Structure formats: C-alpha cells, structure tokens
Amino acid sequence: MARKRRKKTKKITLNKYQIGFSFLGIGATFFFARFMAEGSPLFSIISIPSYFVFGELGSYIFFAVLFILGTYILINEKILKTGIFKKFFFLILATTGIFSFPLIEDSNHSPEDLGGWIGYTTVLGANFLLGGQEEAIKLAFIIAFLGIIIWILYSLNIKFSLWSLKFVVQEQPTSKKSQSQNKNDSKDNKEKTKTLFDYIPGTSGNQSNTNNNQPSTEKPQTDDTVKSLIKEKFNKKIDEKTHEKQEQIKQIKFPQDLPSFDTGILQPPQDSSDYEIDDSYLIEKAEAIKAKLDEFGIPVSIEGYNIGPTVIQIKIKPQAGIKIARIENLKKDLSLALKTKSLRVIAPIPGTEFVGVEIPNPKPQMVSLSEILGSNNFGKNIGKSQTNLTLGKGIDGNKVITPLDKMPHLLVAGATGSGKSVGINDFILSLIYQNTPSDLKFIMVDPKQVELGIYEGIPYLLSPIITEPEKAVKVLKWAVDFMNERYQKLKKQKVRNIDQYNKKVNKEDKMYRLIIIIDELADLMMSGSKKDTENYIARIAQMARAVGIHLILATQRPSVNVITGVIKANIPTRIAFGVVSLVDSRTILDSKGAEDLVGKGDMLYMDPNTKFPVRIQAPFVDTDETEEVVSKIKEKYMTGIEESQIYHPEIINILESKAETVTGGGGGDDDELVEQAIQIISETKKASATMLQRKLGIGFARAAKIMDILEERGVVGPADGAKPREIYV
Incomplete structure (x- = not known):
C-alpha cells in the first residue's frame, strides 16, 4: 500500500520584536490618524471600526492598551506563557463596561458614544446576572477592573516602591537545549539544596537514588518541568524573603550609648558593717583546729584569716616534716571538732606555704x-x-x-x-x-x-x-x-x-x-x-x-x-x-x-x-x-x-523546617541507616519498626525513629492501627 504523504504545512512564527513592533505600529498609527489626519482615508480605516466596537472613549483605551502591550513584549521574553493577551482582553472588557455606566441609568444613550458595542454587551450581561441592580453592577465592574490591574501587575512581576517602579524579568528556558541544561544543573545541585519539596511523595528527593538496582518508571517531562518550576519559584520566594529580612536587620539602628541600663534598678549593695565577725569566734575555731590536729600528732600554728561573703578561711602552717596529705585525710575529724556541716581543706593555698581550712561564715553576706x-x-x-x-x-x-x-x-x-x-x-x-x-x-x-x-x-x-x-x-x-x-x-x-x-x-x-x-x-x-x-x-x-x-x-x-x-x-x-x-x-x-x-x-x-x-x-x-x-x-x-x-x-x-534525618540534619551512621531502610522497604514492600529492628540490627526506639523520618519524607504512609503502612517506593 502506498503511504499517503502528509501535506507539509509551513508554520509561520513571529519573534517578540515582530509582534511588539506590530502592536506599537497599530497604536501609533491610530493616534497619528486621530489627531493629525482626521479627514484622511487612513483615519476612516482605523478609527471608525474601533469607534463602532469600543465607542468614543473605549477606542482610546483599546489602542493605548495595544501600545503598552507592544512595549511590554519588546522588553520581556515571555509572550504567551504569562497569558498576557487574555489578561488585557479582560481589562478592555472591564474598562468599556465602566464607560458604559450611563447606559445603566439611561438607556437613551447611544452605545457608540460610550463604551461601544463591546461595553454595551458586557453591561447587558452584567445587568442580567445581577438582576438590574445598578449599584451592584457598578461595584462589580470597578472591583473587576482593579482586580485585573493587580492580576496583570502580578503576572508581569512588577514591584512598586515609593520612589521607583522596578521591573523584574525572570529568565525561563526557551528551547529544549536550555531545558536539558537546566535539568542537568538542577541534578548537579541536588545534594547541595534541599527544600520541602524533596520530601513530598513523588517529587525528586533523597529517596530517588536509594536503590539503583530497582527498575524506575520515568514520568512525563511536563511533570518534571512543572515540579522544577515550582521548586524554583519556592526557592526564589524563600531567598527573597531571607534577603529582605537581612536588609531589614541591617537597617535597624540601635542607640549606642552605654551602659545599656542603669544599675539603679538593681538591688543596692548591703552594708558590710552589719556582717562583721567577732574575733572571739575566729579564735575559738582556730584553737579547735589546732587542738584536733595535735591529737593526731600534727603540730601547726595559726597564721591568719580570710573572711569572704559566705566562707571563712583559716590559715594554718604545719611544722617541718609534716606531710600536708595527713591534714587532708583528717577533714571529717576537723568537721566534727568545729561542729560545721561543710568544711574544705586547701593543701596548700596556691602560692603560699599555708594550708587553708574553709568553714561557712556564720553571718553570710549577699553579694549584689x-x-x-x-x-x-x-x-x-x-x-x-x-x-x-x-x-x-x-x-x-x-x-x-x-x-x-x-x-x-x-x-x-x-x-x-x-x-x-x-x-x-x-x-x-x-x-x-x-x-x-x-x-x-x-x-x-x-x-x-x-x-x-x-x-x-x-x-x-x-x-x-x-x-x-x-x-x-x-x-x-x-x-x-x-x-x-x-x-x-x-x-x-x-x-x-x-x-x-x-x-x-x-x-x-x-x-x-x-x-x-x-x-x-x-x-x-x-x-x-x-x-x-x-x-x-x-x-x-x-x-x-x-x-x-x-x-x-x-x-x-x-x-x-x-x-x-x-x-x-x-x-x-x-x-x-x-x-x-x-x-x-x-x-x-x-x-x-x-x-x-x-x-x-x-x-x-x-x-x-x-x-x-x-x-x-x-x-x-x-x-x-x-x-x-x-x-x-x-x-x-x-x-x-x-x-x-x-x-x-x-x-x-x-x-520552622522539618527534621531531615534521625539526628536532626547531621550525617553519619543514621543517614546510612535511613538509606538502608528505604532499600529494604522497597524490596520487601513491608514497613514496620520491628522489621527494621531485625534487618538493621538496631534497637526498637531507633527503628521507630527511622520510621517517623521515612513517614515525613513520604516514603511510607502513617500508621493506621494494626493495618500495614502504605508504601510509596
């Protein structure tokens, strides 16, 4: 059988410059004909049809929109992807509808004098849907007009500030070559950048490469493209938000005067004269220490005192030939002799030839x-x-x-x-x-x-x-x-x-x-x-x-x-x-x-x-x-x-982010256990903490924690009583 030859049709494509200059030319021609050559045939050809369709005021809006649209196309790579034609069409409908408000109040007006037949038809439709309520119709058109303006600005990614209008143009892949290059770049950066989408079931996350031996089913390229665009947009929003907050932190100016607060709001120091220790008390304690050490054959002399806020240190000096370790070993005996609940021996006091015996101060003084x-x-x-x-x-x-x-x-x-x-x-x-x-x-x-x-x-x-x-x-x-x-x-x-x-x-x-x-x-x-x-x-x-x-x-x-x-x-x-x-x-x-x-x-x-x-x-x-x-x-x-x-x-x-691994984001053995657990589950099609406990040789608590992480990543479904978990790998 002879194959039927398909008739080849030549596809005509226009680049952004051709489309943009076309719109600019039509808009500029209308204004030239309207103001400079009203009696010329060119004016009749261009102006009269637009006047009939859009009305006297609407025709100005129509050709102004063409002029703006042509300018936008010349400066922006995205022509059809943003649906710009559809948005501007709705804008024209809302605008001509607003110009046709007099038709709502008085039907004697001519449509050509107002919003044209486009506006007249739009108003009739709104009148039918809203039951002839004049105020409701007007309010609906105004809200629609403002909403479409915001819609257009958002789609064009235009940001307003108090002093300037900033255009932000996002680059998008325009060819298969650029798409494949972008896909390779994202693959190379996969291990460096992780977002929330890495753990959504079905997205390209950590679980995609856990078992290279398992057969993989490729998803349509359109799904991958959509996911990559979503991830790119998500990351961009996070980066913009982080950058804005960092700039905001830099702009905060704090007063530089020091100190940062007045000490007058704190409790004032106590009068030390109220906490003086009688000399008789110090002599009594010193004599008790000397007597107790003499009982054990350790002759010492009293060399002085240090009185701190909560502790008194009594300095003693052992005679030559006495090991200070013997004094340390008698700490409990000294505590018994001094009748104190706490005693500490410093043998020796650093930098001196004395041994210190520290006991609590009977009149402790608070330090503010x-x-x-x-x-x-x-x-x-x-x-x-x-x-x-x-x-x-x-x-x-x-x-x-x-x-x-x-x-x-x-x-x-x-x-x-x-x-x-x-x-x-x-x-x-x-x-x-x-x-x-x-x-x-x-x-x-x-x-x-x-x-x-x-x-x-x-x-x-x-x-x-x-x-x-x-x-x-x-x-x-x-x-x-x-x-x-x-x-x-x-x-x-x-x-x-x-x-x-x-x-x-x-x-x-x-x-x-x-x-x-x-x-x-x-x-x-x-x-x-x-x-x-x-x-x-x-x-x-x-x-x-x-x-x-x-x-x-x-x-x-x-x-x-x-x-x-x-x-x-x-x-x-x-x-x-x-x-x-x-x-x-x-x-x-x-x-x-x-x-x-x-x-x-x-x-x-x-x-x-x-x-x-x-x-x-x-x-x-x-x-x-x-x-x-x-x-x-x-x-x-x-x-x-x-x-x-x-x-x-x-x-x-x-x-605010969820844990990435068992150890809260760290690497090591637990990362490997998670990867092994994913491989085991994909092979056995079973998921339980007891199974991981047996297969991996770990404790039940650790196995249960790994199951929680796998559930967060979307590898397995949530626990449902005695029913087995659903498995997504």
Whole structure:
C-alpha cells in the first residue's frame, strides 16, 4: 500500500520584536490618524471600526492598551506563557463596561458614544446576572477592573516602591537545549539544596537514588518541568524573603550609648558593717583546729584569716616534716571538732606555704550584681574588653571579673538549688550592660522552658528561645556554618581575629559577638543527637574564638556521658557550683571540692591561667530585677521595632523546617541507616519498626525513629492501627 504523504504545512512564527513592533505600529498609527489626519482615508480605516466596537472613549483605551502591550513584549521574553493577551482582553472588557455606566441609568444613550458595542454587551450581561441592580453592577465592574490591574501587575512581576517602579524579568528556558541544561544543573545541585519539596511523595528527593538496582518508571517531562518550576519559584520566594529580612536587620539602628541600663534598678549593695565577725569566734575555731590536729600528732600554728561573703578561711602552717596529705585525710575529724556541716581543706593555698581550712561564715553576706557592676575593677576592665563576666567576690573579699573572650568558652555545672541559674543570669546581664544590640547577640537554648524565657523578645537575641533539643542541634550546625563564613571574611581582609576585622572595615560591616547559651546540656546529649551535639560543640570550641563566637554550657548533671572527654578537652574554663558527690566534682573540675560547697552561689572557678579551683561567691539577682532590666531594655531599644525583625531569617527558616534525618540534619551512621531502610522497604514492600529492628540490627526506639523520618519524607504512609503502612517506593 502506498503511504499517503502528509501535506507539509509551513508554520509561520513571529519573534517578540515582530509582534511588539506590530502592536506599537497599530497604536501609533491610530493616534497619528486621530489627531493629525482626521479627514484622511487612513483615519476612516482605523478609527471608525474601533469607534463602532469600543465607542468614543473605549477606542482610546483599546489602542493605548495595544501600545503598552507592544512595549511590554519588546522588553520581556515571555509572550504567551504569562497569558498576557487574555489578561488585557479582560481589562478592555472591564474598562468599556465602566464607560458604559450611563447606559445603566439611561438607556437613551447611544452605545457608540460610550463604551461601544463591546461595553454595551458586557453591561447587558452584567445587568442580567445581577438582576438590574445598578449599584451592584457598578461595584462589580470597578472591583473587576482593579482586580485585573493587580492580576496583570502580578503576572508581569512588577514591584512598586515609593520612589521607583522596578521591573523584574525572570529568565525561563526557551528551547529544549536550555531545558536539558537546566535539568542537568538542577541534578548537579541536588545534594547541595534541599527544600520541602524533596520530601513530598513523588517529587525528586533523597529517596530517588536509594536503590539503583530497582527498575524506575520515568514520568512525563511536563511533570518534571512543572515540579522544577515550582521548586524554583519556592526557592526564589524563600531567598527573597531571607534577603529582605537581612536588609531589614541591617537597617535597624540601635542607640549606642552605654551602659545599656542603669544599675539603679538593681538591688543596692548591703552594708558590710552589719556582717562583721567577732574575733572571739575566729579564735575559738582556730584553737579547735589546732587542738584536733595535735591529737593526731600534727603540730601547726595559726597564721591568719580570710573572711569572704559566705566562707571563712583559716590559715594554718604545719611544722617541718609534716606531710600536708595527713591534714587532708583528717577533714571529717576537723568537721566534727568545729561542729560545721561543710568544711574544705586547701593543701596548700596556691602560692603560699599555708594550708587553708574553709568553714561557712556564720553571718553570710549577699553579694549584689550592682556592687560588682559599679566597682572600679569592672570599670577598668570595660576599657579592655566588652565581654567581662561578673563572677563575684573571692574569699579574700576582692571582686573577681574575667572577660569571656579570654576564656573563651565556659562550662558550668551545679545541682538543683546551688545557684547555677542565678549565675547564668549574672553573666547575661553583665554582658548586656557592656554592649548594645548591634555589638552583641545571644542564641539561648532552654530545654526546661522556665529558666531563660524571661529574655524572650529582647533585641540581643538572634533567634527565639529554643526549647526543643532537635532544633537546638540544627542551630548548632548553623553556628558552625556561620563560623566558617566569618573565617572567609577574615581571610579576605587578611586579619586574624574579630577585633582586627572590626578596626579595618566600616562601621556598618562590623561583626557582632555571638554568645550561645545552653542551660541544660544533658537534654541535648540525651535526645538521640549526642554525636552531632558533641561534634558541633567541639568544632565551635576549637575554632570560634577568633570570629567572636563563644559558648556557655550549663548542666545540673555533670556525668561523663554529658560532659564528655571531647567537650572537657576543648573547654578548659569551668565553674562548679555545689554538686552532690565527689564523682561529679571530679567530672567537672578534675579535682575534689565542689561537693563541700555551701550552695546559694558558692562556687569554684578554674581556667587555664589559674589551673586550680578558686572559691568565689556569685552575685545574687532575683527575678524581679531581671524583669526590670528586660523591661528597660525593650523600652530603650524596641520602640517601633517588631520582635520578628530582630531575628536572623536563616535561623527562623531552620527552626520552622522539618527534621531531615534521625539526628536532626547531621550525617553519619543514621543517614546510612535511613538509606538502608528505604532499600529494604522497597524490596520487601513491608514497613514496620520491628522489621527494621531485625534487618538493621538496631534497637526498637531507633527503628521507630527511622520510621517517623521515612513517614515525613513520604516514603511510607502513617500508621493506621494494626493495618500495614502504605508504601510509596
């Protein structure tokens, strides 16, 4: 059979310049004929038909629209994809309908004098649909006109500002070659960029390449194109939103006057004259110590006293040939002789030839935060650093102030009621006192949800108070990336640390210091993300000092599975409030002593310079004082500023996103287990935690967590009682 030859038809295509200039030519010709040559045949050919169809006023609108449309086509690549012709057609209908309003009120008017027969027909249709209600018809046309204008502006991606009109033209692939190139680029960037669409069932997410041996069914190219366009639009909106928020944060100008709050709102210092100790009491205790040691054949002499806010230190000097270890071993006997509930032996007092016996002060004196902030020592230290921490008063009565950037990170431990939370508040308020919100930012993690919530909404925060351990791990990961970005800036400016960088750049480009406070480290370490938490903390502790990022980690459970060897090795500066056992003291300080503290802010401080624990009484600040400071800070800095404006947009996006993996976004063994679980489910077509437990050789809790992640990714359906889960791979 002879095949019928198909008749070849020549397809005529016009490029954007031909179409655009055509519309421009028609519009310009009408205006030329209308105003310059009304009596010419050209005017009759062009003007009279448009006058009949659109009316006297409508014809102007019609040709003006042609002129605008031609201009748009010349500057924009997208001609038909945006449906621009349809939108302008509806605009003409709405416009001519508005010009035909007199026909609603008086039917004696001629259609040609108003909106033409197009407008007349449109009005008749609206009159029929709305039952002849004149006001309703007019309102409907006006709303339609405004809606179409907004529709057109939105489709053209035109953004208005107060001073300028900005055209934003999005590039779209116009050929198969560009489409394939775009597809390859998106494939190359697949592992770098993950969005919400990576976990929607049916989209190209992580599960697409989990089993290369399984047969795959290719979907139509149109679906892939639509999905890629949706993902591109989604990512663009996120990027624009993030960029706008970042620009918004840069535009916030905070007052630069310091201190940030007046110490007059804090509790004033107490009069020390009311807490003087009688000499008779000191002599009595000294004689009791000497008598007890003489009983065990350890002759000593009394050399003096140090009277601290909560502790008295009695200095004794053993005679030659006496081992001071013997005095340490008699701690319980000395406690019995002195009739005290707490006693600590320092053998020897560092830098001296004396042994110290520390007992509680019978007239303890509270140390106020205002006393430390208003001292001359603190004023001198502010001139050297803006990260001074008010540690408190030493056993000799001297005020102890240490800059955080010299530590450069801090590990705090203490049992419930020992004063740990009050100490954290002291550190926060002292840092706020020395810095403006432009110079200092906090990220606060409070899994207990009751300790740091009082600071919610202050301009010093870089994010809302984080209460979920999984989100805290994500933010720690962000902090590592943020640290690496800052190192790139330092490298570009050829400087070594944040201080040199801030001196070299403009005021607007200066880096702020970032303090990450975790009030309960144990919750993060016990949340199933121990490995990631430990790695991120170690990375920050090792490298972040130079770029102005510091850690303050606190826990009431100083056990070896919380304060691990890696964390201790990278954070040598530590504070121990009262703990319950000698083991806890050795865990936090690598020495004994913290178990003998009296509580209520009594602490031992150790850093690389001291190399031995120093006893200090931390300042006391109550909740009312803290609330008053927070109120003054908000009143001073947050006037006219919304809380959402002060937060970092990247952190907000992280906090609002779902978990990507079992470990909250980290890599490692759990990532591999998830991939193996997907492969097992795709092969067996069965999905249950017990099956994964057997196949992967893991515990039930971990297998159940993997099932939750697979459900979030869209690999399996939700649990439905005893029925098996649906499988989508």
